[in-house]
Ligand SMILES: Nc1ncnc2c1ncn2[C@@H]1O[C@H](COP(=O)(O)OP(=O)(O)O)[C@@H](O)[C@H]1O
């Protein structure tokens with residue numbers, strides 16, 4: 001298994017990818033469950049961070065190997081050189097997608113919580129590990145997100161203080177065929193987390209094994 005994801009566009013000519021001596025299945029056996037990528041996409045305020053962090057807590061409690069990659073954390077470190085222009089957003093997602101792919105190579109469940117507004121960028125993320133990629137649409141009307149406004153960003157965006165704000169002055173392309181849709185305008189946080197746990201219980205369980213999830 002090579003972890004060099006994009007074999008095109010490599011600047012250096014002298015790259016020799018190595019194969020690990022541990023199979024992914026061996027890692028999964030060790031963990032007692034499959035790994036993969038849960039890719040949360042949705043508007044700001046739709047509930048990505050809230051649900052990702054609670055899902056992570058529940059999964060760890062049930063002895064799953066899981067880790068959240070969240071927008072603001074990554075933008076403060078790995079991606080601190082990027083802005084919110086279309087190019088900056090695409091590069092942001094490209095790097096996260098590579099990191100999430102590495103986590104899944106390590107046997108973990110990577111929970112990636114990013115607005116990721118462009119369908120094309122999410123498709124690129126999927127292409128890196130197509131069999132392990134689960135797109136989860138965290139769906140909520142713009143009006144509800146704006147009313148929640150947990151970080152006061154919609155207010156600032158409406159006042160013209162934030163250019164290129166998703167849903168207001170920048171586009172959000174809804175997923176065409178997500179593996180799972182969570183309607184956070186309809187369901188409570190608890191109901192939403194249960195649905196996510198159910199999904200993990202059915203999709204990340206090793207054949208012939210039953211793993212308790214709730
Ligand atoms: N079902 C739900 N799932 C997630 N968040 C919800 C839900 N219902 C209400 N909320 C509230 O919506 C807000 C979502 O904020 P946040 O998780 O930071 O969104 P995002 O990370 O998508 O920008 C929080 O204040 C949360 O308490």
Ligand SMILES: [Mg+2]
Pocket residue numbers: 048049050070071072113
């Ligand atoms: Mg968030």
